[in-house]
Amino acid sequence: MKMPQFFQDLIKTNKVKVDPSKDRTWLDERRKKMDAGWAEDYYTAKAEKERQSWLNDSLWSGNQPLQFTFENWVPAMQENDEQARNIGNQAWVMADRVIKGEQFNILMNGEPGTGKTSLALAIAWKAWQEAEMNFLFISTMELVSMFSQRFDDQEVAWRLDDLQKRAKNAPILILDDFGTEGGMKNEHGYYKPVRKDMQEWLYQVANARYDQITNSHKGVTIVTTNNASGELMQMYNPKLISRVITKRRPNVLNFDGLDDMRG
Structure with missing residues (x-):
């Protein structure tokens, strides 16, 4: 089974050796953390954009x-x-x-x-x-x-x-x-x-x-x-x-x- 591109990128970025058949839990947890970080960044940027619109108006x-x-x-x-x-x-x-x-x-x-x-x-x-x-x-x-x-x-x-x-x-x-x-x-x-x-x-x-x-x-x-x-x-x-x-x-x-x- 081919490793999903997400896992390939994650392994390359973090420079670790991972066997997805054994370490799927680690990968899932890592992905959740990345998704949470992305969501936080998204809502922070959205709040800042909204604040700026009030200042501009x-x-x-x-x-x-x-x-x-x-x-x-x-x-x-x-x-x-x-x-x-x-x-x-x-x-x-x-x-x-x-x-x-x-x-x-x-x-x-x-x-x-x-x-x-x-x-x-x-x-x-x-x-x-x-x-x-x-x-x-x-x-x-x-x-x-x-x-x-x-x-x-x-x-x-x-x-x-x-x-x-x-x-x-x-x-x-x-x-x-x-x-x-x-x-x-x-x-x-x-x-x-x-x-x-x-x-x-x-x-x-x-x-x-x-x-x-x-x-x-x-x-x-x-x-x-x-x-x-x-x-x-x-x-x-x-x-x-x-x-x-x-x-x-x-x-x-x-x-x-x-x-x-x-x-």
């Missing part, structure tokens, strides 16, 4: 993808290093809750440049590394720019449609710099409402990520903002704000008091 500020982990959070860079350490620890606890399967909204607010985006990404990257949870990042400033172009550029309109589908179903959704798209306060100290088509787009996303029967969230939504909730209410419909801005204290990180690290 994200809407990054300046079209520059960002990566930040908890190891990159250095409290000593802040004058108030104790507060920075506490905020980092709270974010770590939130990340563990996400990894364990809890679905909830997170609010990170405070002055610009204090690390809100960084810790939002740290939570998302930790969830991907430990639980293979993909995330979608949306810069709302880039989003409003796309809405300004949608009627002049069909590809932008298509991209908005695809982005919305992704946002509705993302395991983790990051809405970064939420409220910045509202611009500056007017002479009376108020913010103007964000354009209606963008509000409707975001409301559809928020509504899809909320189960109205059980009054619970679907997935995790992380919002970073420089604005107070009252200011966001001037820019957006209250129904949208109630779906994306959490009021639960354990889900809120306040960065006021930290230094602007961009300067």
Whole structure:
């Protein structure tokens, strides 16, 4: 009986002398191990490809993808290093809750440049590394720019449609710099409402990520903002704000008091 080509290749590769009539068990075990290794490599590559597609579909500020982990959070860079350490620890606890399967909204607010985006990404990257949870990042400033172009550029309109589908179903959704798209306060100290088509787009996303029967969230939504909730209410419909801005204290990180690290 002719030895199967698989066995011939295996023997040649491993440089061993094997009698298939006596050592079939060894060969079968070896093949199982190779098949298991191939399967592991296949699923690892598949997961990496899927992760990359989420990163590519994200809407990054300046079209520059960002990566930040908890190891990159250095409290000593802040004058108030104790507060920075506490905020980092709270974010770590939130990340563990996400990894364990809890679905909830997170609010990170405070002055610009204090690390809100960084810790939002740290939570998302930790969830991907430990639980293979993909995330979608949306810069709302880039989003409003796309809405300004949608009627002049069909590809932008298509991209908005695809982005919305992704946002509705993302395991983790990051809405970064939420409220910045509202611009500056007017002479009376108020913010103007964000354009209606963008509000409707975001409301559809928020509504899809909320189960109205059980009054619970679907997935995790992380919002970073420089604005107070009252200011966001001037820019957006209250129904949208109630779906994306959490009021639960354990889900809120306040960065006021930290230094602007961009300067």
